Amino acid sequence: MLDIIIEARQAELSAGFTVKRILPYRLKRMIGPFIFMDHGGPVNIPIAAADNLDVLPHPHIGLSTVSYLFSGNVTHRDSLGVEQVIKPGEVNWMTAGKGITHSERFEDPAMLAGGELEMIQTWVALPEKDEESDPSFENYKPEQLPIFTDTGVWMRLIAGEAYGLKSNVKTHSPLFYVHVVLEQGVHFGLPVGHSERGAYIVKGSVDVNGFTYRPGQLMVFTKGVDPLIIAKEPTTLMMLGGEHLGDRYIWWNFVSSRKERIEQAKEDWKQGRIILPPMDNEEFVPLPEDKGRPAGGPPPNALS
Structure with missing residues (x-):
């Protein structure tokens, strides 16, 4: 699952x-x-x-x-x-x-x-x-993004297609990205039609197949399997996925x-060949030292 x-x-x-x-x-x-x-x-x-x-x-x-x-x-x-x-x-x-x-x-x-x-x-x-x-x-703007509501469910489709909704946000490949808010006790399913799917718990907690998952955890679901997500308390999720692009x-x-x-x-x-923002060009992040990290390089800039 x-x-x-x-x-x-x-x-x-x-x-x-x-x-x-x-x-x-x-x-x-x-x-x-x-x-x-x-x-x-x-x-x-x-x-x-x-x-x-x-x-x-x-x-x-x-x-x-x-x-x-x-x-x-x-x-x-x-x-x-x-x-x-x-x-x-x-x-x-x-x-x-x-x-x-x-x-x-x-x-x-x-x-x-x-x-x-x-x-x-x-x-x-x-x-x-x-x-x-x-x-x-x-x-x-928020009013440009599709909203879906049902008993105990509020959902905003940020990008892509999911749950019968389609966002106007321009993307380059098939994907979905959804902000979901669930009330306690709600049963919620995964979007269909996407080969790779995940759900990150922002706050609250959920049950999937009898196991409890909590904030800070990203659940990555098995392809072709559609378990129910049950909100154990008021819960916020960010759901994301789509088609694999290759390595x-x-x-x-x-x-x-x-x-x-x-x-x-x-x-x-x-060498300074990539230009800086014209309204913010007095300082910048220098190229990190390449220490040959096995993960592929220095950590990315957070929130960048």
């Missing part, structure tokens, strides 16, 4: 600010095209420390970053000249393609000190034919089907 349970690991974004890192995992690098997943917050830190949490400009290739907020706000700036404040229920979908840089800054210290920032970020690998596409950015290399913030493309991106960033 379940192929694997992935336990979120703590990853430090900056001094005093850690996130839960779910993907990649050494025994399960991807679920469908999803190759990275972070859960940040709820954040509650002293206001004096807020400036240290910003994610400075850094590069990406070969993927789309997907930012989704439960609460708080984050300011995005990128090398296309986009400046966008993302708010709860919105989706920032940035496709890196052949290369983009961006920053994410937390410019409302009161929210950080008040425990009001909580977000999920995923990376979606691109099909080989789209890995060198032009970069792009789109912000989608990908991941090193820091770079994803590609070709190892040599990763090496090129490393050199391009080191």
